[in-house]
Amino acid sequence: xxxxxxxxxYLFRKEGQNVTLSCEQNLNHDxxxxxxxxxxxxxxxxxxxxxxxxxxxxxxxxxxxxxxxKKESFPLTVTxxxxxxxxxxxxxxxxxxxxxxxFGPGTRLTVL
Amino acid sequence: SQxxxxxxxxxxxxxxxxxxxxxxxxxxxxxxxxxRQNSGRGLVHLILIRSNEREKHSGRLRVTLDTSxxxxxxxxxxxxxxxxxSYFCAPFSGGYNKLIFGAGTRLAVHP
Numbered sequence: 001x002x003x004x005x006x007x008x009x010y011l012f013r014k015e016g017q018n019v020t021l022s023c024e025q026n027l028n029h030d031x032x033x034x035x036x037x038x039x040x041x042x043x044x045x046x047x048x049x050x051x052x053x054x055x056x057x058x059x060x061x062x063x064x065x066x067x068x069x070k071k072e073s074f075p076l077t078v079t080x081x082x083x084x085x086x087x088x089x090x091x092x093x094x095x096x097x098x099x100x101x102x103f104g105p106g107t108r109l110t111v112l
Numbered sequence: 113s114q115x116x117x118x119x120x121x122x123x124x125x126x127x128x129x130x131x132x133x134x135x136x137x138x139x140x141x142x143x144x145x146x147x148r149q150n151s152g153r154g155l156v157h158l159i160l161i162r163s164n165e166r167e168k169h170s171g172r173l174r175v176t177l178d179t180s181x182x183x184x185x186x187x188x189x190x191x192x193x194x195x196x197x198s199y200f201c202a203p204f205s206g207g208y209n210k211l212i213f214g215a216g217t218r219l220a221v222h223p
Binding site: 006035040041042043045048058088090092097098099100101102103104105106108 | 115142143145147152153154155156157160200204206207208210211212213214215216
C-alpha cells in the first residue's frame with residue numbers, strides 16, 4: 001500500500017520535554033511538509049523539505065526542528081522552546097510543487 | 113504564497129441538498145486545489161484545477177474557476193451525511209511559493 005504514515009496518533013508530553021513525531025512515506029515523493037492545526041483553524045506551515053538533506057523554515061518554525069536524512073522520512077521534533085505545543089500535527093508529501101499534497105492521519109500532541 | 117479565503121465559514125444542510133462553497137484569492141495562480149478534512153483526520157485531496165481550466169468534475173463534485181474574479185467554487189451535489197467535513201481551498205502561485213490553507217468551510221449534512 002502506498003501512503004504516508006504518522007506515529008504516534010496521540011502523544012502526551014510533560015512541560016520541558018522534547019518529543020519527536022514520525023512521518024514516513026513510500027510514495028517516492030521528493031517534497032515533504034509539516035503543518036500545525038489548532039482547533040477550528042486552518043493549517044500553518046512549520047517546515048518543509050524539497051529534497052533529501054535540505055529543509056526550509058515555514059511560517060512558525062520557532063521551537064521546532066526537523067531532519068531529512070532519507071527520502072522516505074521527515075521527523076519533527078517539538079522542543080521545550082515551543083511555548084504552546086498542544087496541537088494537531090499533520091505531515092504531507094508531494095511529488096512536485098505543482099501537484100497535490102498527500103497527508104498523513106496526524107498526531108495529536110498534548111502537553112500536560 | 114497566498115491564502116485562499118473560504119466562504120461561508122459554516123454551512124448546514126439536509127441530506128440530498130446541494131452544498132456550494134466559495135474561495136477567493138488575491139494574485140494570479142498556476143492551480144487551485146480543494147481538500148476535505150474529516151474531524152480529527154488528515155486532509156484528503158479532492159480536485160486540482162489549473163488556471164487554464166474553467167470547470168472540473170469528480171463524481172458528485174464540481175469545481176469552477178474564474179480567474180478574472182479570482183474565485184473558485186466547490187459544489188457537492190446530492191449531499192450525504194458522510195460529506196460532513198471541513199473543506200479547504202489552496203491557491204498555488206507556482207515556483208517557490210507554498211500552498212497556504214485558510215480556515216476552511218465547515219459543512220454539516222443532517223440526515
